[in-house]
Amino acid sequence: MKKLIFTLSLIFVVYSCGGKFDTIEDLSDEKYNLVDQNNSRINFPGIVKGKMAVVGYIFTNCPDICPLTTNNMRLIQERLKEEKINNIEFVSISFDPLVDKPGVLRKFAEIRNLDLSNWTFLTGEKNVIDSLLKKVQVFAVPGDSTVFQSGEKIIYYVHTDRIQIMDTDGKIRKNYPGSSINIDEIVEDIKSLAD
Amino acid sequence: MKYKIFVAAAIFFLLLTNLSIVYSQEIENSKSKIQIHDPWIRPAAQGSNTALFFVVENKSDKPDTIYSAKSSLSEVVEIHEMFKKGDMMGMRQVEFVVVLPNSKVEFKPRDIHVMLIKTKKDLKIGDEGEAVLLFKNAGAIKVKAEIRDMPKMNGMKH
Secondary structure, three states: OHHHHHHHHHHHHHHHHHHHOOOOEEOOOOOEEEEEOOOOEEEEOHHHOOOEEEEEEEOOOOOOHHHHHHHHHHHHHHHHHHOOOOOEEEEEEEOOOOOOOHHHHHHHHHOOOOOHHHEEEEEOOHHHHHHHHHHHOOOEEEEEEEEOOOOOEEEEEEEEOEEEEEOOOOEEEEEEEHHHOOHHHHHHHHHHHHO | OHHHHHHHHHHHHHHHHHHHHHHHHHHHHHHHHEEEEEEEEOOEOOOOOEEEEEEEEEOOOOOEEEEEEEOOOEEEEEEEEEEEEOOEEEEEEOOOEEEOOOEEEEEOOOOEEEEEEEEOOOEOOOOEEEEEEEEOOOEEEEEEEEEOOOOOOOOOOO
8 A cells, every 4th residue: 555655656746847847849959040149150059058048038129028037037147156056058039130130139238237158149030030939939029119200110029928948958848927037936947957 | 548558567467477476386386296216227228228117106185197208318208018918028108197196106117117219328237317207287307217227125026
């Protein structure tokens, strides 16, 4: 009887752990040719291969949600550093590549004094970005806009509010609301996945 | 005849002066009863967008309305609100925000904010920026806001 209870408990624990970090999307065989904030050609997720990554999605014309997501990623980065958890990469991917050229992303990071030692901002050709977004189930559709007298138009996207954890094999393992993420929760999840 | 015209003009002038004093006193009175607490602006690179946040407190027994804002920090200033649809977030312009009597309204992240569109210079952490909030009753109220990445006291508790 004791053996049966033990076996059932074990099955329950294994099942629960597996469920918590099911693979949401597998990017291990994907190669997205993108460009980083320094205008260097980057293969994603190749750039983070063998490391766990915290991945966020932004556009720099966003005044509220994307800066919050970025700030939350900075807080996660700081917490992991404090807890001496290394080997974690940070990636911010723009879903507005026509505006977010490498220089724009670099300035976005610089003005926030972000530590880019393990953090890469990515942009690229629109069709490549679109296919990456589709794969990771992040959506961005044009919403309101501001039109200037010069005819210039700024588009504000209605978009998925998202930070994801990608494991060392390039599999997306958990989604979080980027602008309101629970820092303790993701740090604990990273620790669990690293074990 | 000249005397009558003079007296009428004097009375008219006095009335006008009185009215203007009463009017400006009312504005002063409303103004002192509208208080802006903890204004702050997110950092932004020149040419991008950012948001001004603050708490507005209406200490009077009449409602007031913020209907616009101005700032030399950006080319366009608008009042916006965030909205959520499933796990999607979006933003739209709002024409005004009512502040009820003896109450506070918080312009805060993931909610309403004054949006500074196409900033004219880099807004760096630690710097200050000015804006003017336009109220229906209290008139124009100038705010000096600190540039920082998150609200004070928030500590990003989740």
